[in-house]
Amino acid sequence: MLSRTAENLFWLARYVERAEYLARTIDATLRVTALPAAYIGKTNEWDSALLTAGVGAAFYDHYEEANERNVVEYLSFSSENPSSIKNCIESARLNSRSVRTALTSEMWDTINSSWIELQAVWNKGPANREELAKFLRFVQETSLRFDGSAYRTMLRNDAYWFSRLGVHLERADNTARILDVKYHMLLPEEEHVGGPLDYYQWTSILRSVSATTAYHWVYRETLKPWLIADLLILNDTLPRSLASCYSNLVRNLDQIGVAYGRQGAAQRHARGIRNRLEHSHMDDIFQHGVHEFIQEFLADNSRLGEIVTKQYLI
Amino acid sequence: MAVAFDEMNGLGEDLRPAYQELSRWLKETPPDALEYRRQEAELLFRRIGITFAVYGDSEAQERLIPFDVIPRIMSATEWTLLEKGLKQRVLALNMFLKDIYHGRDILRANIIPEDLIFQNPVFRPEMNGQDVPHDIYVHIAGIDIIRTDPDNFIVLEDNARTPSGVSYMLENREIMMRLFPDLFSRHRVAPVERYPDELLSALRSVAPHSASAEPTVALMTPGVYNSAYYEHSFLADKLGIELVEGRDLIVKNDEVFMRTTEGLKRVDVIYRRVDDDFLDPLTFRPDSALGVPGLMSAYAAGNITLANAVGTGIADDKAIYSYMPDIVKFYLSEEPILKNVQTWRCREAQDLSYVLDNLADLVVKEVHGSGGYGMLIGPAATKATIEAFRDKLKREPEGFIAQPTLALSTCPTCTDKGLAPRHVDLRPFVLTGSSHTTIVPGGLTRVALKEGSLVVNSSQGGGTKDTWILSE
Numbered sequence: 104m105l106s107r108t109a110e111n112l113f114w115l116a117r118y119v120e121r122a123e124y125l126a127r128t129i130d131a132t133l134r135v136t137a138l139p140a141a142y143i144g145k146t147n148e149w150d151s152a153l154l155t156a157g158v159g160a161a162f163y164d165h166y167e168e169a170n171e172r173n174v175v176e177y178l179s180f181s182s183e184n185p186s187s188i189k190n191c192i193e194s195a196r197l198n199s200r201s202v203r204t205a206l207t208s209e210m211w212d213t214i215n216s217s218w219i220e221l222q223a224v225w226n227k228g229p230a231n232r233e234e235l236a237k238f239l240r241f242v243q244e245t246s247l248r249f250d251g252s253a254y255r256t257m258l259r260n261d262a263y264w265f266s267r268l269g270v271h272l273e274r275a276d277n278t279a280r281i282l283d284v285k286y287h288m289l290l291p292e293e294e295h296v297g298g299p300l301d302y303y304q305w306t307s308i309l310r311s312v313s314a315t316t317a318y319h320w321v322y323r324e325t326l327k328p329w330l331i332a333d334l335l336i337l338n339d340t341l342p343r344s345l346a347s348c349y350s351n352l353v354r355n356l357d358q359i360g361v362a363y364g365r366q367g368a369a370q371r372h373a374r375g376i377r378n379r380l381e382h383s384h385m386d387d388i389f390q391h392g393v394h395e396f397i398q399e400f401l402a403d404n405s406r407l408g409e410i411v412t413k414q415y416l417i
Numbered sequence: 418m419a420v421a422f423d424e425m426n427g428l429g430e431d432l433r434p435a436y437q438e439l440s441r442w443l444k445e446t447p448p449d450a451l452e453y454r455r456q457e458a459e460l461l462f463r464r465i466g467i468t469f470a471v472y473g474d475s476e477a478q479e480r481l482i483p484f485d486v487i488p489r490i491m492s493a494t495e496w497t498l499l500e501k502g503l504k505q506r507v508l509a510l511n512m513f514l515k516d517i518y519h520g521r522d523i524l525r526a527n528i529i530p531e532d533l534i535f536q537n538p539v540f541r542p543e544m545n546g547q548d549v550p551h552d553i554y555v556h557i558a559g560i561d562i563i564r565t566d567p568d569n570f571i572v573l574e575d576n577a578r579t580p581s582g583v584s585y586m587l588e589n590r591e592i593m594m595r596l597f598p599d600l601f602s603r604h605r606v607a608p609v610e611r612y613p614d615e616l617l618s619a620l621r622s623v624a625p626h627s628a629s630a631e632p633t634v635a636l637m638t639p640g641v642y643n644s645a646y647y648e649h650s651f652l653a654d655k656l657g658i659e660l661v662e663g664r665d666l667i668v669k670n671d672e673v674f675m676r677t678t679e680g681l682k683r684v685d686v687i688y689r690r691v692d693d694d695f696l697d698p699l700t701f702r703p704d705s706a707l708g709v710p711g712l713m714s715a716y717a718a719g720n721i722t723l724a725n726a727v728g729t730g731i732a733d734d735k736a737i738y739s740y741m742p743d744i745v746k747f748y749l750s751e752e753p754i755l756k757n758v759q760t761w762r763c764r765e766a767q768d769l770s771y772v773l774d775n776l777a778d779l780v781v782k783e784v785h786g787s788g789g790y791g792m793l794i795g796p797a798a799t800k801a802t803i804e805a806f807r808d809k810l811k812r813e814p815e816g817f818i819a820q821p822t823l824a825l826s827t828c829p830t831c832t833d834k835g836l837a838p839r840h841v842d843l844r845p846f847v848l849t850g851s852s853h854t855t856i857v858p859g860g861l862t863r864v865a866l867k868e869g870s871l872v873v874n875s876s877q878g879g880g881t882k883d884t885w886i887l888s889e
């Protein structure tokens with residue numbers, strides 16, 4: 104297939120995944136900031152929402168204060184923010200238009216009709232909390248429908264695999280970011296890692312990766328930070344964990360390798376990361392420093408994006 | 418202006434046979450049911466994303482072409498005649514192009530003045546002496562047909578470069594079949610859905626000799642911001658071929674390749690929807706970012722077929738148009754089946770003076786214009802507009818032709834005040850491959866939605882209709 108088509112499919116999937124993640128982040132932040140101050144401490148949750156979205160610095164070019172109104176606007180509707188939900192959906196649709204021939208009609212329909220629907224919201228902005236909640240839900244549903252229609256209607260060929268690569272690479276990045284920010288904010292002193300937890304903060308993390316119920320099914324325990332870390336980093340059964348993302352990335356890359364009759368740097372690099380995750384234990388990671396581990400992972404993950412681009416997309 | 422010939426009712430109240438069933442159906446169908454389906458059709462079009470961009474209109478970057486649900490119907494007999502005329506016309510166009518870029522018999526016979534060819538900006542000297550596979554230049558032609566009476570088909574314009582609109586022919590039919598299954602079951606409408614297959618086989622049949630047995634065909638688009646982008650992606654999808662942009666292609670050793678996830682892959686035939694000017698920055702406009710450097714040298718080496726060929730503009734130029742009846746006679750020794758609209762060439766002194774005297778009654782068109790831009794419709798224009806145009810015409814007479822204001826035939830159309838006649842034209846698509854010429858029965862009927870308007874172009878408020886050719 105055309106390299107440009109593969110590139111568009113890859114980014115299309117990333118944009119949709121990112122839009123959903125942003126919607127979840129805003130949603131989770133709204134919930135935690137609705138709690139009485141005594142439950143959440145002195146941290147500015149909106150600041151940390153910006154950090155998990157990776158737009159902490161750029162935000163202050165446009166706003167003075169990281170409060171609910173400003174951050175919601177910046178993350179959801181701002182045209183200034185290249186990865187706002189609005190811009191993600193716009194880019195996703197533009198990418199879809201460029202690769203319509205590689206999409207099934209169901210996938211196109213999902214993106215196009217969501218885009219049409221969201222025009223109305225963008226034009227006037229949400230009037231109140233209720234409308235905002237509806238909007239955030241709609242974005243999440245769009246992503247679910249997109250994923251579902253890809254899963255149910257696409258041929259299992261390179262077009263599908265490149266779009267899956269986009270999903271999992273973006274998802275791994277998002278999960279890693281939230282871990283990075285939250286660990287840092289909640290447990291600022293290295294010696295306190297694994298120490299007493301702030302229940303509501305941890306719930307909020309789980310919520311932003313939609314794993315609150317999953318946690319309880321897996322561990323049958325009250326919330327413990329090291330178990331949450333274990334779930335999000337090493338547990339292969341949770342679709343948003345780093346381990347699961349990498350099982351999928353390795354598989355998709357292998358499928359591409361088999362179809363094209365040749366492996367390359369992308370396959371090797373992905374397998375390297377997957378092996379490291381497979382052979383890690385939470386104790387070692389804590390020993391080594393969670394922050395450092397996540398930092399390394401983020402760099403490795405974005406490196407994989409570069410290698411995939413070089414090997415296939417240009 | 419006299420009452421126009423109506424496709425349904427003729428010149429008076431004599432219901433024409435092809436429309437009998439439709440007329441009955443319209444009487445049975447309550448108006449609000451029609452309105453409801455009309456809205457449904459619009460919703461479908463928007464969801465499918467069948468939009469087009471209007472240049473210079475930032476308000477509405479993607480617009481829908483209004484779709485009218487009342488079909489335009491033609492009998493088998495009418496179609497047979499039209500089909501014959503179209504094949505004759507396109508054959509002559511192809512022979513003319515080969516001649517112009519090779520022996521130039523027609524110039525030596527003094528049928529067409531030389532300067533009209535050599536001074537013409539759409540004439541491509543690069544094509545002189547260049548052979549194209551099977552001598553086919555125009556693989557896809559869109560011939561705009563109008564009628565003023567039941568007996569004649571008149572060509573308004575030949576489109577021999579990159580004619581568009583065929584996606585509407587196909588999508589209009591899909592939507593009509595979805596919305597009006599009952600109406601379909603009462604007619605025997607010839608299907609149009611094989612168009613993509615016919616197009617693909619025509620394109621494959623003209624692959625260069627150096628191509629493999631299974632030639633690779635690609636559709637080249639200027640990109641998502643082009644007004645006809647939807648059509649490009651639609652066709653690529655229906656044909657099952659790659660939709661490429663200039664940046665996806667690369668020329669090496671005079672062969673054309675596309676960049677794929679598995680490395681470079683040779684391309685043999687390019688169905689290009691990019692104008693000549695933008696094809697190759699090394700040969701044509703150096704500022705073109707849409708093209709492929711070196712494409713023309715691969716073309717000259719005979720390693721790639723471009724459809725349509727480079728330089729076909731010389732055949733559909735409005736100045737050449739007036740010579741088409743002579744062109745048909747010259748190459749085929751036959752009488753042209755399709756008529757031409759009477760045309761005054763403003764470059765000729767006698768014609769110019771007639772045109773200047775009768776501006777208020779004539780339609781004056783720019784020789785190189787298209788899309789309904791830059792033309793004067795005398796009877797609809799104000800005095801001031803006419804005078805301004807007169808100056809333009811005097812300054813540069815060779816840039817214009819003039820034609821009588823024709824009462825294009827009308828067809829019943831949904832309007833705010835119920836069904837009313839609106840002027841229509843028809844663009845059938847003629848495909849020419851190595852062994853034969855095919856015309857899928859139908860085409861794109863364009864309709865001027867404004868009362869009395871004669872301009873059917875989508876950029877000027879025109880809409881479309883499904884076109885039904887009834888089987889015997």
